[in-house]
Structure formats: structure tokens, C-alpha cells
Amino acid sequence: MARREHNRPLIGVTTSARSGWRIFPLVAFNLWLVGGRGIRWGAGRPADLDAVDGLIIGGGDDIAPALYGGEIVAEAVLEPQRDALERTLAEAALTRGIPVLGICRGAQMLNIAAGGTLMGDAFARHPESRKVRTILPRRIVSVSADSWLRRITGRDTLKVNALHSQAVDRLGNGLRVGARDGGGMVQAIESTRDPFALGVQWHPEHLFYRAAHRRLFTALVAAARERRLERHGNGRQRAAVAGALKPSG
Template sequence: MTRPLIAVTTSNRSGWRIFPLVAGNIRLAGGRALRWGAGRPADLDFVDGVIIGGGDDISPDLYGGLTTTARLDPARDRLERRLVEGAMARNLPVLGICRGSQMINVALGGTLDQDAYATFTRSDRVYTILPKKRLTICDGTRLMKIAGGAPMHVNALHSQAVNKLGDGLRVAARDRGGMTQAVERIRDPFALGVQWHPEHLWYARRQRAIFRALVTAARAYADGKGQVTEVARDAAESPDPSGRVF
């Protein structure tokens, strides 16, 4: 079976160390990866799916936010917004990781909370690649089908979070303070955004299932099949018998 080709966007500063980790997760899921970044060729016609990776905060210019002193990457912002919009136009599946989840929301007309922990004061503020943040997956969501409905422990490296939802999206997970931790499209093309970094949690079956879902959707795209339907079918055929929470 041909491995779907997944483009992965990264920062030009840190992509050299992040891309191999994401690419390894894609390979474990049955795909193959191609690195994209600002200033590099990025043609959606030659890939079967896209991962918008983590990194710097998204510029508030894209969603009407306030001026920020955070480190920004405007060239990357422009590239990734174009890629998300282009993917939606082509029916191409997308996975967003941390910043990438926020970019999916912004590209679809949503907004961000620039200081999410100041707004959600009951949310546990952790900053670690270890799975120390507990979240609840929302009932009836695609993420629940993919990763199961038990509480999940994830890592957290963010300060912003989704505020107003973009067109066609719904909340798929929240933390105990109510902050959005995952968003997903309701229909094709498959699009899932997670606020955490599943690539660092490759040892956890439920995190690997997120990459598997994208690769399944990418294969469906290449074969002209319904992505959401194929992801649901694959998830139903691959239940986690362990009942683990991360």
C-alpha cells in the first residue's frame, strides 16, 4: 500500500529538531513526511495531507488581536494561513499541532485569546513536554472516536488558545478550567487541531492514534473516498483494549 505524503510546516529556527520527531510519528502511522517552511516550495497539489506544526505565537494582525511583545514569525503566518485555506478548498486533510491548531481556527475566521491563562484562571498552567495536563474529550466528537473518551493527560507549551471558533469547527476537548484544547471540523475535509504536542508523546497509543487518523484521511483523499467516514471506520476497527488515560 502506498504511503500518503504529508507536508509538515515548521519554524526555520527549530524545524531541524522538530521535523524528525513529527516525521517519525507519521511513518509509524503509515505515511511519509515532507518538510515545508517559509521560503521553501510548498505546493498542495503534490501532497495528500498537511500538518501545521507548533512554534511562535500567531500575529494578532491575523485575527484582530492586540499588539504583543511575543516573538512572531509573519512569513510563516502567511504561508500557513494560505496552506489551511488552500487545503480546505482542495478537500485536503489537515492536522494542527499547538500553534497549528490555532492557525486552523484563525484561517477559518476564528479568533484567539492572547493570554489564555489570565482568562481561564482555573486551568492548570504547566509548561512541559511531559503529560502533566489533564483534559476532557467532548462527547460525540471525532476525537473521542479516534482517541477514546477517558480523560487524557497531555503536555502543554502554549500561552494562547482558541477563543471564537472558526467556520465549520467545534470544540473537541477542554481542560478543567474550560479552556479549549482541541477543535475539529464537522465534515470533510478532515481537520483536527490539538493544543498539545502529540509528537513528543509517541509512546502513548492514544497520541499515535491522532497521527494515524490524519494518515487514514490522507489515504482516503488520495483514493477519492470520504475522509471522515474512513477515519471513523478505522477507529472502530482499532479499539484500545488497555483503557489507559494517556
């Protein structure tokens, strides 16, 4: 049993110092469902990218405007130590080709790491975007044609949840839009090239009961497994995993 668990790709998961204790188990559960395993990272905790096969930059409080040249919002709750850790990890993951999934603020941090900017009050900039705050799938987003997100989920629209106030403004280098809501607000970003790098503005960990959202974790774990085999595996195993990663159709 222990050997089987060790064979699962290991994913580093960044969390808030305040709320990570309740969020991490849910993310870890999603990873376990699709064949991965998670390890919790955060400010003050060891975080070594050489020890993992992939990375999730998790959700949480707002990102400090100093990181993207924005203006502070009065009610914002900030975690500067977490910001510093996640920016370093995101930049390293993008540079080194480590598979990475950004969730909510994690998607925003991916954009910053690639040189992009954020909107501090996204709904003021996008008044036609429906402002909801719920873990239930109450918002509809349109998935971009020919995007990795479309290939992964197999859907041209998705019902998602929403807990954010910030959102992507100017795209970072090497990124493209993967989805927008009805008001034009960016809801997903992704790398224009391999390896796997995807950020979603919603919280798929709360939507594990919907297959399209589980596929986000499936895709991350598959990419992490491929990287693991490139480092430690054999050619036959690498070919099998690479075949599984190819889009159907």
C-alpha cells in the same frame, strides 16, 4: 523498498525557520510509525498542496495578533512569513478538503483560517487553567462526547503536554470544540463535517509512546490515504480504506 516508501501517503509538515530542523524529524517519525511519510515545509521553501496527500500545521512561536484582531503580548516571538504561508495553506486545505492536523499553533491557525479568533494571553483569560510548560503529559483534558477526537482516541479524558500561551477564543465557521481543560480553555477543535480537519493544543509528536496520541497521526494518514486513492486508486482500495476510517462500535 523504494516502491513501498512511495506508496505511503505524503504529508506536508510546516515548521519554524528557527527550530524546524529539530522538530520535523520527530513529526516525521510519528508519521512513519503509522504508515505515512513527511516532507518539511516552511517560509522560503516550496509548499505545493497538489504534491501531497495531507497537511500538518506544526507548532512554534505565537501567531501575530494582526491575523485575528488581537493585541500583541510584549514577550511574544513572531514569524510573519510563516504566518502568511500557514494561513494560505490552512485556508486552502479547508476549502479543498485536504486532510489536515493542526498541532499547538497549528490548531490556532486552523481556527483563524476558518474565521475564528485567539486569546493572546490565554492563561490571563482562564486563571483556573493550570499553567504548565512541559513536553510531559501533565495536563488532563476532557474530550467532548460525540466528537471525532473521542472516536479517534477512544478516550473521554487525555493526559497531554503544554507549551502554549495563546489559545482559541471565538470558534471559526464549521468548527466545534473537541476538548477543554479543567479551567474551560479550548484544547482541541475539529471540523463538524468531512473531510478530516482536527487541531490539538498540545504536542502529540512528543507523546508517541502513548497509543491515544499516536492515533491522531493514524487518523490523519488514513484520511490522506483515502484522498490519495480517490485521486489515483481503484474502487476496491477506496472501499477498504473507507471501512477502516469508520468508528468502531
